Amino acid sequence: MKRPFVLLVNPWITDFAAFDLWSKPLGLLYIGALLKGAGIDVALIDCLERNSNSEKTKGIIPGKEKQFGTGKFDKRPIEKPEPYKSIPRRYFIYGITEEALIEKISNLWRKPDLILVTSIMTYWHPGVRETIRAIKKRLPSVPLWLGGIYARLCYEHAVRTSGADFVIKRPISHLPELLEKKLGTEIQNKREWTNFTLFPSPAWELMPKVKYRVLLTSVGCPFKCSYCASRILQPNQEYRPFTLLLSEILEGYQSGIRDFAFYDDALLFTGWQVVKPLLEEIRKLGISVRFHTPNALHVRALNEKRCELLFSGGFKTIRLGLETTSKEHQKKWGQKAENKEFTRVAKLLLKTGWETKDIGAYLLCGVPGQKPSEVKDSIDFVADNGILPFIAEFSPIPKTKIWNEAKRISPFDIEKEPLYHNNSFFACRRSDFTYEDMVSLKNYARRVRGLLVTSSKASSTDTFSS
Numbered sequence: 241m242k243r244p245f246v247l248l249v250n251p252w253i254t255d256f257a258a259f260d261l262w263s264k265p266l267g268l269l270y271i272g273a274l275l276k277g278a279g280i281d282v283a284l285i286d287c288l289e290r291n292s293n294s295e296k297t298k299g300i301i302p303g304k305e306k307q308f309g310t311g312k313f314d315k316r317p318i319e320k321p322e323p324y325k326s327i328p329r330r331y332f333i334y335g336i337t338e339e340a341l342i343e344k345i346s347n348l349w350r351k352p353d354l355i356l357v358t359s360i361m362t363y364w365h366p367g368v369r370e371t372i373r374a375i376k377k378r379l380p381s382v383p384l385w386l387g388g389i390y391a392r393l394c395y396e397h398a399v400r401t402s403g404a405d406f407v408i409k410r411p412i413s414h415l416p417e418l419l420e421k422k423l424g425t426e427i428q429n430k431r432e433w434t435n436f437t438l439f440p441s442p443a444w445e446l447m448p449k450v451k452y453r454v455l456l457t458s459v460g461c462p463f464k465c466s467y468c469a470s471r472i473l474q475p476n477q478e479y480r481p482f483t484l485l486l487s488e489i490l491e492g493y494q495s496g497i498r499d500f501a502f503y504d505d506a507l508l509f510t511g512w513q514v515v516k517p518l519l520e521e522i523r524k525l526g527i528s529v530r531f532h533t534p535n536a537l538h539v540r541a542l543n544e545k546r547c548e549l550l551f552s553g554g555f556k557t558i559r560l561g562l563e564t565t566s567k568e569h570q571k572k573w574g575q576k577a578e579n580k581e582f583t584r585v586a587k588l589l590l591k592t593g594w595e596t597k598d599i600g601a602y603l604l605c606g607v608p609g610q611k612p613s614e615v616k617d618s619i620d621f622v623a624d625n626g627i628l629p630f631i632a633e634f635s636p637i638p639k640t641k642i643w644n645e646a647k648r649i650s651p652f653d654i655e656k657e658p659l660y661h662n663n664s665f666f667a668c669r670r671s672d673f674t675y676e677d678m679v680s681l682k683n684y685a686r687r688v689r690g691l692l693v694t695s696s697k698a699s700s701t702d703t704f705s706s
């Protein structure tokens with residue numbers, strides 16, 4: 241009997257701005273590895289492949305390489321969807337061209353039996369829909385299933401608008417059963433799909449050449465922040481054996497990769513039992529790699545010993561979650577960090593050896609109940625501690641604790657239209673926190689970062705600003 245063949249697709253992004261901040265379809269890569277382990281043939285098309293439009297294609301704004309493998313995707317301006325008409329910014333589709341996508345489909349060794357498309361940010365749904373439309377033009381009779389974060393958080397919307405034949409909101413432990421029915425084959429490694437701890441390493445070999453790798457040591461977060469969907473997406477805390485992570489790093493290292501970014505929600509809590517032995521081993525091996533934490537570290541979990549290990553193990557880009565300096569809001573939003581803890585950790589990081597240009601702190605901006613002055617004070621506080629302030633614009637996420645309050649104060653129908661979840665749109669704008677306030681605070685934070693970097697005599701300033 242012929243082995244079944246499944247095509248995995250990472251769709252285009254549609255947005256005002258998108259930067260490849262170590263952004264890879266990790267969920268799809270795990271599924272790829274699990275499918276391979278089940279004896280299924282797999283191919284992957286990455287619509288966000290960088291530098292693929294080799295010849296100058298008309299209408300494409302080419303991407304750019306930045307530090308540590310990050311960079312800009314190729315992009316083309318497209319018409320703004322109706323809800324964004326009032327925003328004075330251009331709107332783009334990011335990634336390869338439609339012709340390139342069709343060519344990749346034509347080059348597959350045979351017609352797939354099933355197509356699995358992933359999805360990430362809820363407000364990127366037009367990119368998902370466009371990708372599905374383009375695939376369907378070329379492969380109309382192949383069943384296409386959609387999963388991932390958008391599909392899980394906005395299931396009804398995805399069913400109604402994505403064009404997928406089937407939208408899956410259940411965890412992937414249920415996928416083998418569905419695959420068996422669809423493909424008429426027995427999934428031999430069913431147990432591996434049941435628990436993150438048992439997942440094999442992501443199938444990086446399916447991806448076009450990438451300059452960095454992303455790592456996930458653990459899923460789940462012990463905190464219950466009111467604005468975050470992490471607990472809804474991953475209710476349990478699970479982690480993977482450090483030996484597996486080590487082999488992922490060594491395999492990448494041998495193929496020339498030096499930059500690795502962690503995707504964990506709670507790297508220093510749920511993931512620490514993995515990170516500690518991992519770094520000790522890396523130190524022993526004496527290999528030189530750079531680790532990055534775009535998805536903030538918890539301030540509370542940092543002490544002298546840990547900082548020493550992180551620094552000597554190769555941690556380079558440090559992002560901290562502070563959210564705000566208002567005591568009242570720190571308590572209300574998740575009790576992640578207090579100001580004096582932040583000051584202690586800032587001193588510690590700088591003393592350990594990181595420079596100001598390497599350390600940033602995320603500050604929430606525009607949360608219901610917050611005033612612009614609170615954000616400005618927080619920016620100043622972070623800067624006074626020698627740390628770069630980064631604005632994380634508040635964006636309402638379905639099913640989170642703060643969702644109902646966001647729905648109440650937003651002048652937009654955030655329930656019906658996920659485009660309003662876009663952090664650049666600022667759906668919770670209001671008379672005492674306007675869209676203009678948001679823009680001016682972002683610009684203020686950018687200026688402060690510039691000044692801090694210049695004064696600390698570092699070379700680059702804005703690499704990671706959005």
Ligand code: B12
Nearest residue numbers: 263264267356358361362386387388468469534632633661
């Ligand atoms: C890593 C991460 C990032 C990375 C980039 C991720 C990327 N790939 O592009 C960085 C740090 C850059 C980032 C940035 C932001 N992020 Co973010 N991020 C995450 C995080 C922590 C993990 C995502 C992930 O890769 N998980 C690991 C993989 C393995 O999981 P997965 O993709 O869900 O896949 C699993 C299943 O979904 C399923 N699956 C996946 N695909 C498919 C397909 C099929 C067919 C099937 C059946 C199943 C399936 O199988 C997988 C295995 O179980 C999530 C939180 C979370 N815990 O999920 C937030 C999250 C996605 N981010 C979020 C937000 C808000 C942001 C920011 C807007 C924050 C800000 N204000 O600046 C920015 C936006 C950046 C931008 N505009 O580009 C929100 C989502 C918002 C939304 N409306 O959708 C989340 C949910 C966090 C939160 N606050 O609740 N993020």
